[in-house]
Amino acid sequence: MRLVAGVLAVNAAFLVVGYALLGPSRWRPSWVGVALLVGAGSVGTLVFFATMVGLHASLAVAAVIAAAVAVGGLVLWPRARWPEASNRLLLAHRPFRAPTGAAFGVVIAVCTIGVVGAFRSSPWLDDVWGIWLPKGLALWHHGLDERLFAPNGEYVTFGVPDYPLWWSVITSLDVQAVGGLDVRVVCAQLALLTVAFVGAVARLLWDCVRPPVLAGSLLLLVLSPELWRHVQGGLADLPLAIYLALAVVAGARWLQTREPFLLALSGFSLAVALQIKTEALVEVAALVAVGALFARRLLWTALALLAALPWLAWRFAHDVPGRAELDLTRVERVPDAARAVSEHLFDPTEWLVIVPLAIVLALVARKPRVLLAPGALLAVVLTAYWIDRDEINFVLATSSYRVIDPVVLSAAVLIPLLAESFLQQRETLREDRALVGEP
Amino acid sequence: MSSSRALAAATLAVLAAAALPWSDGPLRRLAGGEGEGPDPTFDVELDARSLRAAALRVGDSTYFAEWPGGSPLEQGNLKAAGQLYLARGLPVLEPERAEWIVVARDGRVEVRRR
Numbered sequence: 001m002r003l004v005a006g007v008l009a010v011n012a013a014f015l016v017v018g019y020a021l022l023g024p025s026r027w028r029p030s031w032v033g034v035a036l037l038v039g040a041g042s043v044g045t046l047v048f049f050a051t052m053v054g055l056h057a058s059l060a061v062a063a064v065i066a067a068a069v070a071v072g073g074l075v076l077w078p079r080a081r082w083p084e085a086s087n088r089l090l091l092a093h094r095p096f097r098a099p100t101g102a103a104f105g106v107v108i109a110v111c112t113i114g115v116v117g118a119f120r121s122s123p124w125l126d127d128v129w130g131i132w133l134p135k136g137l138a139l140w141h142h143g144l145d146e147r148l149f150a151p152n153g154e155y156v157t158f159g160v161p162d163y164p165l166w167w168s169v170i171t172s173l174d175v176q177a178v179g180g181l182d183v184r185v186v187c188a189q190l191a192l193l194t195v196a197f198v199g200a201v202a203r204l205l206w207d208c209v210r211p212p213v214l215a216g217s218l219l220l221l222v223l224s225p226e227l228w229r230h231v232q233g234g235l236a237d238l239p240l241a242i243y244l245a246l247a248v249v250a251g252a253r254w255l256q257t258r259e260p261f262l263l264a265l266s267g268f269s270l271a272v273a274l275q276i277k278t279e280a281l282v283e284v285a286a287l288v289a290v291g292a293l294f295a296r297r298l299l300w301t302a303l304a305l306l307a308a309l310p311w312l313a314w315r316f317a318h319d320v321p322g323r324a325e326l327d328l329t330r331v332e333r334v335p336d337a338a339r340a341v342s343e344h345l346f347d348p349t350e351w352l353v354i355v356p357l358a359i360v361l362a363l364v365a366r367k368p369r370v371l372l373a374p375g376a377l378l379a380v381v382l383t384a385y386w387i388d389r390d391e392i393n394f395v396l397a398t399s400s401y402r403v404i405d406p407v408v409l410s411a412a413v414l415i416p417l418l419a420e421s422f423l424q425q426r427e428t429l430r431e432d433r434a435l436v437g438e439p
Numbered sequence: 440m441s442s443s444r445a446l447a448a449a450t451l452a453v454l455a456a457a458a459l460p461w462s463d464g465p466l467r468r469l470a471g472g473e474g475e476g477p478d479p480t481f482d483v484e485l486d487a488r489s490l491r492a493a494a495l496r497v498g499d500s501t502y503f504a505e506w507p508g509g510s511p512l513e514q515g516n517l518k519a520a521g522q523l524y525l526a527r528g529l530p531v532l533e534p535e536r537a538e539w540i541v542v543a544r545d546g547r548v549e550v551r552r553r
Contacts, residue, residue: 003477101442105449112450113457113469120471122480129479130519137526141499147529156504156518156530181491181524182477228469 004119006178007188014039017066020073023261030206033199034265037246040193041272042069044166045307047173048275052314057139057169059176096211103215110222111195114231118191122183123234129183131159132236136172137181139165150318161320164311166275167236186234194231197242198222201413204253204262209420217416220357221409226350230402236277241405243273244283248373249413251291251298263300266291270304274311278322279384281308283406286376293372323389333392337385340396341378344404351408358411361418365425370418374411381407481520483513484546490524493541493550497528503537503553504530507544517543 018039019027026034046065047057055061096104123129135158138148144165147155174185198218205214221227230238247269254262270287273280284304291298314320345355355374362371381403388395440448457466478487504521506513521530521541531537534553542549 096442098440098442098445101445102449105446105451106453108446109450109453109457110469112454113466117469117471120474122475122478124480126479126482126516126519129523130516134519134522134526137523141527142529154532154536156522156532158522180477183479183523184475184477225465232471 002178002180003182003184003188006176007119007174007185007192010173010177011036011040011189011192013063013066014043017043017070017073020070020077023073023077030199030203033196033201034203036196037193037200037242038265038268039066040170040196041243041268044170044173045272045275047169048165049310051139051144051165051169052310054143056141056143057136057172059173062173094206094211096215100212100215103212103219107198107215107218107222111198114222114228115188115191115195117228118187118231119184121187121232123186123232125233125235127159128186128234128236132168132234133171133175133183133186134158135165136168136170137175139169140172140176144314146318150320160278160323162278162315162322163236164275164278164280166272167239171234183234187232190234190238191231193239193242194227197246197409200246201249201416204249205413205416208253208256209416210423213419213423214416217412217419220352220354220415221412224351224354224408226401226408230405233402235402235405237402237405240273240276240280240283241409243269243276244280244287244377244406245409245413247273247284247287247301248410249417251287251301252414252417254298255294263297266298267301267304270301271307274304274308279380279403281305282380282383283377284308286380287373290372290376293369327387327389330386333388334382334386336392337382337396337400340400341381341385341404344401345378345407350401354408354412354415358415358418361415361422365418365422367418367421370414373414374407377406377410378404479520479523481516483510483516485516485520485543486547487524489548490520493548494524494527496550497525497539497541499527499529500538501529501531501536502539502541502550503532503534504541505534505543507542509543513543517541517548520548 015032015035016039018035018037019031021038021042022031022035043062043066046069047062050061050065051057135149138145138158142148146152148157149161151157151161171186171189174189175181178185198221202214202218209217247266250262250266250269253259254266270284274284285302288299288302288305291301344350358374359371362368384403385392385395385400453466457470502521502525504517506517509517518530525541528539534540537553540551540553542551
């Protein structure tokens, strides 16, 4: 019970912070997914930054930061005159039929079982209990101590020292709240973030995608075996994918509504993604560049890149090297990487038909440019394999199944938008034909 | 049937299917199968209880971990397990600098003062 109570307590705190940042007009149950992701994103990021100035990633530090952010959000919101248009996302009532209700019911049930299963699962990926969580525990006991986090000749340092530490911080807070070492917190936390993501997508798309399409799209995602396998693995690639995909869906909605909140949410999600894994720096830059092709004002999300500076500065100050080398001569690695990555992207036993369906919908909806978002993320993955220094077959076997998560989830959030666009085009065509008297 | 009833019925049906003790399908796996404990699933035989006991003794001191004659996988698992269970302590590269020596033998961890 301590496991469940501890993890839920931490996430309750994230929720409070998230709702405070979302503002009073969104203090509704339907925003719970967005609130959890915003709360976990902000608290985890600020605790991580706090470790760079000498604080420990303890529950006390997290509590002070969470309280400060929550109070800041509450104080800021009444003064900020955000357009009431935001309420369009709140007020839309979308009645739906029984089959759609059943589909939403299956989504809810699968997510519930997924959370229960995660609380009962020890992460199967050894990097999780061998690197990610130990780093978080070290941040709790020692802070960001260069004896452990920067290679040196005296102390045993952690692997992949260039990786940022948001995921380590979050899971460390869970362990502290549980009151003892229990590696199941990692899977439990990841399951809650995953379910929050499903809820956030439903919330953000509720007023622009018809319920049957939304239900079907979410069903496709939550029925993907690989989603829950990654949850039970505790992979950091999944939270990275969640925040990148949240940025994509918020950005896409901003293109439709021009509501500042959505632009801010997109930029915020990119900023959090930068604290999760090293490759996020290039992935965020790629998404910002793609966004700018759709609307120049999306370049504002490039401000998120500033959030990468503290960790880069700490690494520079402590001589923590990156792992990638800019050796562009090993081009023979690209075909192997493309083959391995494609196998995972298109294998229906892993992610069902998410990626192929997104491609088909983009083509039939005559919006192929939309594919630039997952396409850019895919290009980053392939480039990383190209310039990586490790033996290609080893690195593909140990990572290609998971580094594609951002590609898959960004494709998944585009599916309902593309399907809705296609259906609207067909309806318009039918109306036009009716107007000119065609059958 | 109304949409809300359909939603509730579908939710309950799937939850019930996952709870069936004799179902050994994807839903059972999703629910965590038989369930696992609070310790990692090591790649090698490594006794978690002895690691937890070692953590109490090492505390926040320096320690050196070794697996005499261990394979690279065993050495790697011991290093990682040390960083996980002995997180309060500081692992050092040379035994001369350590206050405690953590030794793994036959999958069990023993601790002695240097």
